[in-house]
Amino acid sequence: MPKAKSIREIAELAGVSTATVSRIINKNGRFSRETEERVLHIIRQNDYVPNSNARGLRTSRTRVIGIVVPDITNPHFANLVLDLEMRLFQQGYSCLICNTNESQELEKKHIQSLVAQNVSGMVLISGTRNYAELEDIPVVYVDRPAHSLTGGLESTSVMIESDNQKGGYLATRELLEAGCRRIAILKCLTSEDDNQLARYRGYQQALEEYGIPLNQELLLDQKAVSTQIARAAILNLLDRGIPFDGIMSTTDTMAAGAMLALRERGLCIPEHVLMTGFDDSELAEVCGPGLTSVRQDVEQMAKLSADLILQMIGGESPKQLYYQLPVSLTRRDSTKKKVSEDEG
Amino acid sequence: MPKAKSIREIAELAGVSTATVSRIINKNGRFSRETEERVLHIIRQNDYVPNSNARGLRTSRTRVIGIVVPDITNPHFANLVLDLEMRLFQQGYSCLICNTNESQELEKKHIQSLVAQNVSGMVLISGTRNYAELEDIPVVYVDRPAHSLTGGLESTSVMIESDNQKGGYLATRELLEAGCRRIAILKCLTSEDDNQLARYRGYQQALEEYGIPLNQELLLDQKAVSTQIARAAILNLLDRGIPFDGIMSTTDTMAAGAMLALRERGLCIPEHVLMTGFDDSELAEVCGPGLTSVRQDVEQMAKLSADLILQMIGGESPKQLYYQLPVSLTRRDSTKKKVSEDEG
DNA sequence: ATGAAAGCGCTAACAC
DNA sequence: GTGTTAGCGCTTTCAT
Numbered sequence: 001m002p003k004a005k006s007i008r009e010i011a012e013l014a015g016v017s018t019a020t021v022s023r024i025i026n027k028n029g030r031f032s033r034e035t036e037e038r039v040l041h042i043i044r045q046n047d048y049v050p051n052s053n054a055r056g057l058r059t060s061r062t063r064v065i066g067i068v069v070p071d072i073t074n075p076h077f078a079n080l081v082l083d084l085e086m087r088l089f090q091q092g093y094s095c096l097i098c099n100t101n102e103s104q105e106l107e108k109k110h111i112q113s114l115v116a117q118n119v120s121g122m123v124l125i126s127g128t129r130n131y132a133e134l135e136d137i138p139v140v141y142v143d144r145p146a147h148s149l150t151g152g153l154e155s156t157s158v159m160i161e162s163d164n165q166k167g168g169y170l171a172t173r174e175l176l177e178a179g180c181r182r183i184a185i186l187k188c189l190t191s192e193d194d195n196q197l198a199r200y201r202g203y204q205q206a207l208e209e210y211g212i213p214l215n216q217e218l219l220l221d222q223k224a225v226s227t228q229i230a231r232a233a234i235l236n237l238l239d240r241g242i243p244f245d246g247i248m249s250t251t252d253t254m255a256a257g258a259m260l261a262l263r264e265r266g267l268c269i270p271e272h273v274l275m276t277g278f279d280d281s282e283l284a285e286v287c288g289p290g291l292t293s294v295r296q297d298v299e300q301m302a303k304l305s306a307d308l309i310l311q312m313i314g315g316e317s318p319k320q321l322y323y324q325l326p327v328s329l330t331r332r333d334s335t336k337k338k339v340s341e342d343e344g
Numbered sequence: 345m346p347k348a349k350s351i352r353e354i355a356e357l358a359g360v361s362t363a364t365v366s367r368i369i370n371k372n373g374r375f376s377r378e379t380e381e382r383v384l385h386i387i388r389q390n391d392y393v394p395n396s397n398a399r400g401l402r403t404s405r406t407r408v409i410g411i412v413v414p415d416i417t418n419p420h421f422a423n424l425v426l427d428l429e430m431r432l433f434q435q436g437y438s439c440l441i442c443n444t445n446e447s448q449e450l451e452k453k454h455i456q457s458l459v460a461q462n463v464s465g466m467v468l469i470s471g472t473r474n475y476a477e478l479e480d481i482p483v484v485y486v487d488r489p490a491h492s493l494t495g496g497l498e499s500t501s502v503m504i505e506s507d508n509q510k511g512g513y514l515a516t517r518e519l520l521e522a523g524c525r526r527i528a529i530l531k532c533l534t535s536e537d538d539n540q541l542a543r544y545r546g547y548q549q550a551l552e553e554y555g556i557p558l559n560q561e562l563l564l565d566q567k568a569v570s571t572q573i574a575r576a577a578i579l580n581l582l583d584r585g586i587p588f589d590g591i592m593s594t595t596d597t598m599a600a601g602a603m604l605a606l607r608e609r610g611l612c613i614p615e616h617v618l619m620t621g622f623d624d625s626e627l628a629e630v631c632g633p634g635l636t637s638v639r640q641d642v643e644q645m646a647k648l649s650a651d652l653i654l655q656m657i658g659g660e661s662p663k664q665l666y667y668q669l670p671v672s673l674t675r676r677d678s679t680k681k682k683v684s685e686d687e688g
Numbered sequence: 689a690t691g692a693a694a695g696c697g698c699t700a701a702c703a704c
Numbered sequence: 705g706t707g708t709t710a711g712c713g714c715t716t717t718c719a720t
Contacts, residue, residue: 005697006696006697006698007697007698007699008697008698016706016707017706017707017708018697018698018699018707018708019699019700019706019707019708019709020705020706020707022698022699022700023699023700023705023706025698026699028699028700029705030705030706031705031706032705032706035705035706047456047476047477049456049457049459049460050460050697050698051401051460051462051696051697051698052457052460052461052462052698053397053398053400053401053406053461053462053696053697053698054397054401054696054697054698054699054712055697055698055699056397056698056712057395057397057398057401057696057697057698057712057713057714058697058698058699058700058711058712059698059699059700059712060397060712062397064440064461071426072416072422072425072426072429073419073422073423073426075417075419078416078417078422079417081416082415082416082417082443085416085441085442085443086443086445089442089450089453089454089457094440094442094457094458094461095440095441095442096408096438096439096440096441097429097439097440097441098429098433098438098439099426099429099430101430106433109433110433112393113433113438114438115393116393116394116396117396117408117438118395118396118397227626227629227630253626256626256629256630259630260629260630263633263634282571282597282600282627283626283627283630285571285600285604286571286600286603286604286627286630286631286632287630287631288630288632289607290607349713350712350713350714351713351714351715352713352714360690360691361690361691361692362691362713362714362715363690363691363692363693363715363716364689364690364691366714366715366716367689367690367715367716369714370715372715372716373689374689374690375689375690376689376690379689379690394713394714395712395713395714397712397713397714398696398712398713398714398715399713399714399715400696400714401696401697401698401712401713401714402695402696402713402714402715402716403696403714403715403716404696
């Protein structure tokens with residue numbers, strides 16, 4: 001079976017013109033049931049797939065979507081990207097996945113590269129909103145609020161995020177209700193990711209509700225959302241002898257680092273310290289004694305992202321420009337209620 | 345400033361032919377210093393970026409590399425892909441990352457799609473080697489041995505893998521040396537991934553060395569490499585009252601599931617059961633008491649993959665067609681030596 | 689050193 | 705219903 005590789009060869013094998021084959025491939029009508037069957041058969045027989053460069057050149061529709069993600073190594077992002085990519089592929093779209101490593105510079109380069117490649121649309125996990133080159137490309141911003149809003153969104157973009165403040169609030173309240181009074185928070189406000197800020201606001205809100213003043217010593221702001229950095233931070237806190245009975249972590253990855261630190265010092269969860277994470281990733285499930293964690297609806301996020309980007313590519317403008325997804329708390333052993341204990 | 349968008353417009357603005365502009369863009373020589381400057385200036389002025397579809401169509405060189413990965417959600421693959429993608433981007437290549445979800449059918453579709461998109465090369469984490477459509481595309485197979493070799497590799501492909509049997513051996517020996525005599529193995533031979541088989545061989549090899557006969561009851565073959573499936577398998581083993589004192593898991597993800605099961609039944613690691621994983625991922629570090637795990641040299645794998653695919657795209661043929669990377673054992677508390685204990 | 693021109697594989701008028 | 709044909713934007717002979 002000689003593999004045909006161009007539409008012309010298929011046309012010749014089927015004894016029709018390339019136009020007919022094209023119509024059949026694209027389901028544009030104006031062909032008979034019979035011809036369709038014959039052509040489709042030959043296409044399958046030859047494993048023929050239309051050259052997408054030629055297609056893209058001709059139509060300026062590339063059916064490629066750029067996905068910009070800070071770090072695919074983070075389980076939360078990996079889950080989101082996986083789901084998104086599968087959905088889009090199902091609709092005939094391929095994904096160029098770009099890791100920025102949280103570097104603004106890399107992000108800019110990636111975005112320029114994606115534009116040069118004529119992507120049909122982009123899904124960005126990024127707080128940055130002021131890329132001029134994105135003006136007339138459909139864009140879905142997902143999972144991260146705008147870092148520094150320079151006006152509203154363009155007409156070709158929408159955004160989706162979880163209710164991060166609520167998440168921070170739920171996690172902190174959980175610790176408070178379990179009896180914690182000195183709750184350290186692992187966060188990373190210096191990053192490009194303003195979800196961190198929202199989660200921190202949730203923390204503040206819960207403390208305020210319980211009449212507990214903010215304690216500067218327990219505000220552990222880190223340079224990056226990393227397991228090892230979080231581990232070092234908790235180790236440092238312990239070394240300095242600052243008492244705490246709970247840790248609210250703004251990501252599961254940092255929570256994992258905190259667990260490492262506690263384990264190294266022979267402290268147990270939840271006996272000595274209670275803990276919450278954020279993302280409810282596999283890490284949370286598997287971690288130490290099981291980590292109570294804020295669950296984001298990743299599946300819904302992916303579905304919405306896919307639907308919206310496809311909708312925008314199709315020329316429709318979405319009904320809403322902003323979507324907020326609810327969060328919930330998955331309870332595990334790391335916040336098992338204390339009976340009653342002295343503080344400190 | 346009117347934005348020119350085609351090479352013709354640039355040519356007209358510069359008062360030269362499109363051929364000259366093209367030569368300048370591609371640094372193909374045969375133009376004067378003066379013309380170059382003038383054209384380059386106009387290109388910058390207009391933010392002109394060559395249409396990569398046209399380019400790809402014309403040259404079949406797209407500077408896009410397809411990466412096919414079973415599941416980006418698996419930390420081991422995520423790390424590999426991240427590293428690879430960053431290296432390639434640095435060299436001016438973009439990556440189409442495709443998740444197959446371990447489905448042969450999806451994999452086939454993805455590969456066809458990548459071929460149709462004229463990718464410059466592909467990096468495949470796949471055991472399947474008989475794709476006719478890959479005949480004359482540079483391909484690096486990485487991390488997975490051939491599932492059913494149909495002859496040797498084509499001239500345009502190379503393969504890289506870890507010494508998986510050695511890894512399985514090291515892990516099992518570790519358990520044996522710590523005093524285990526009834527070692528269950530969590531594996532998944534039915535999958536497309538023949539690393540599983542190699543790791544199992546390592547297990548057999550170690551047992552044999554210690555004169556311990558294979559015990560069918562302890563060979564836990566699963567349908568998929570999943571945390572939840574592994575958890576169920578260990579739960580089932582416990583329910584059936586089959587005694588064991590160690591678990592050798594062929595992936596960290598399965599080991600995590602085993603830990604979950606043990607924890608649910610109130611069993612402790614390493615007091616009651618010892619355990620090893622494979623991949624030395626973040627999971628292993630964070631898991632329960634810290635999981636002893638076989639470490640693959642992912643960085644080296646990524647570097648080698650990037651170097652080789654670029655080399656092949658550049659027309660060179662690599663010196664070796666097969667590369668095997670050494671593994672090592674990262675020891676953690678899950679295999680802390682027993683003093684001496686009764687079997688069963 | 690530069691230009692003219694022939695396509696790469698496909699789609700979309702436009703004919704019939 | 706089907707065929708003919710003109711490009712999409714670019715690279716690359718082959719001229720000069």
